Amino acid sequence: MRHYSNRATRDHSRGMPRRSGWRGREWSGGRRRLTIAIGFSAGRDKRNPLYRCAMSQFFTVHPANPQPRLMKQAAQFIQDGGLVATPTDSSYAVVARLDDKGAADALRKLRGLDDRHHLTLLCRDLAEISHFARVDNAQYRLLKLATPGPWTFILEATREVPRRVSHPSRKTIGIRVPDHPVTLALIECAETPLLSTTLIPQGEEMPLNDAAEIRDRYEHVLAAIIDAGPCPMDPTTVVDLSGATPVVLRVGRGDPRLLGLEAP
Numbered sequence: 001m002r003h004y005s006n007r008a009t010r011d012h013s014r015g016m017p018r019r020s021g022w023r024g025r026e027w028s029g030g031r032r033r034l035t036i037a038i039g040f041s042a043g044r045d046k047r048n049p050l051y052r053c054a055m056s057q058f059f060t061v062h063p064a065n066p067q068p069r070l071m072k073q074a075a076q077f078i079q080d081g082g083l084v085a086t087p088t089d090s091s092y093a094v095v096a097r098l099d100d101k102g103a104a105d106a107l108r109k110l111r112g113l114d115d116r117h118h119l120t121l122l123c124r125d126l127a128e129i130s131h132f133a134r135v136d137n138a139q140y141r142l143l144k145l146a147t148p149g150p151w152t153f154i155l156e157a158t159r160e161v162p163r164r165v166s167h168p169s170r171k172t173i174g175i176r177v178p179d180h181p182v183t184l185a186l187i188e189c190a191e192t193p194l195l196s197t198t199l200i201p202q203g204e205e206m207p208l209n210d211a212a213e214i215r216d217r218y219e220h221v222l223a224a225i226i227d228a229g230p231c232p233m234d235p236t237t238v239v240d241l242s243g244a245t246p247v248v249l250r251v252g253r254g255d256p257r258l259l260g261l262e263a264p
Contacts, residue, residue, distance in 0.1 A: 056219040058211070063087070063228040066182045068189075074224050075189035082223025083110070085199055085214050088122075089180040090150050090253060091207040091231045092214060094222065095122065095194040103195050104164045110221065112202035119165055120152055120174040122194045124187050129175050132160050132193065139241050142259055146239075148179035150232075150253035154240040165195060172242045182228045198235070209233050 057077065059070050078084050081100050085092055094110060096103035098121065107119060123129050126143055133155035135143065143153065157166040157173040166173045178184065187194055199214065200207045208214050211227030218225075237254035239261065240247040248256045251263045 056215055056222045057224040058215055058227065059224060060211075060227045061182060064181055066185045066228065068185070071182075071185045071189045074226055075186055075191075077223040078186075078190045078194065080223070083107070083221065084186070085211070085218070085222050085225045086183055086186055087180060087211075087226065087228045087231045088178045088183045088196075089148075089232065090178075090198075090236045091233055092199040092209060092211075093120075093122075093183075093196045094199050095186070095196040097190070098165065098193055098195045099162070100195075101164070104162075107195065107197045110218075111197050111200060113197070115164075118154065118172070118174040120176060120196045121161070121165075122183065122187055122196050123175060123177050124184065124193070125177060128193055129155075129177065132158055133173060133175050134158060142239075142241070142246065145259055146254065147177035148184070149177070150179065150234065150236045152176045152236040152238045154238065154242050154249070156242050170242065174238070176236060182226060186226070207231075207233070 057074075059074050061067055061070050074084060074086075078095065078097055081097065081102070083094050083096050083103075083106055085094050087093075094107060096107060104115075104119060107113075108115065108117065111117075121132055123132070126140070126147060129135065129143060129147075130140075133153075134157075135155065139153075139155070146153075152174045153176060154172050154174055157171055161173050198207050201217065208217070209230050211225055214222070215225050232253060235250065235252035237248065237252040237256060238250040239256070239259070240249050246259075246261055248261050248264050256263050
């Protein structure tokens with residue numbers, strides 16, 4: 001049996017140690033395993049945006065058909081104000097509730113970012129995007145071509161987006177609809193768009209792509225970690241739609257030519 005320092009795991013067929021805490025069943029290569037862990041919100045102590053939790057809850061889910069029960073359990077950590085690591089169609093990201101006052105600070109603290117760095121809002125569909133961003137007819141047609149997919153669009157934020165989340169001077173927000181079953185299931189179970197940032201450790205350039213490594217490095221910071229295998233490790237293509245004409249700011253997995261745009 002493989003041991004982890006802050007987690008008790010046993011094959012379900014061999015029984016389960018009786019310990020207090022939250023219990024969740026994992027999917028792992030056709031076997032069922034039980035995991036015990038205690039997760040605390042990163043936002044419970046408002047004086048510290050990265051309140052150190054006792055340990056992270058670790059969920060192992062099917063990458064194409066994530067188990068609804070496990071996704072609901074993971075979403076509950078978000079609803080309780082915690083930070084959760086999840087795979088996306090580009091790389092692993094850390095997500096939180098949009099309406100949590102400490103979420104934006106906690107995400108920026110985790111990455112070492114200032115308030116001028118755009119956080120990204122993960123939405124379920126185009127209808128949800130239009131609730132949080134001002135979208136005209138031309139922009140809508142572009143979004144319809146690109147979503148869901150590995151694209152992030154910079155748009156003018158509506159009043160539904162808290163000031164602490166949008167860019168302080170431009171009042172814009174990064175928005176996208178991910179093309180990943182696990183991410184979409186998490187948004188659906190959380191019943192709200194999720195505020196997110198790519199999980200790149202401070203001082204490093206590449207995002208983490210292994211859930212076990214994420215647990216080892218952030219198990220006392222994140223409330224939960226969702227393991228659905230590795231991500232493509234390609235960033236999203238970023239398109240600024242806040243001006244008169246679309247501007248490609250970064251080329252990633254999405255090919256700008258598919259939208260009739262030129263790469264920088």
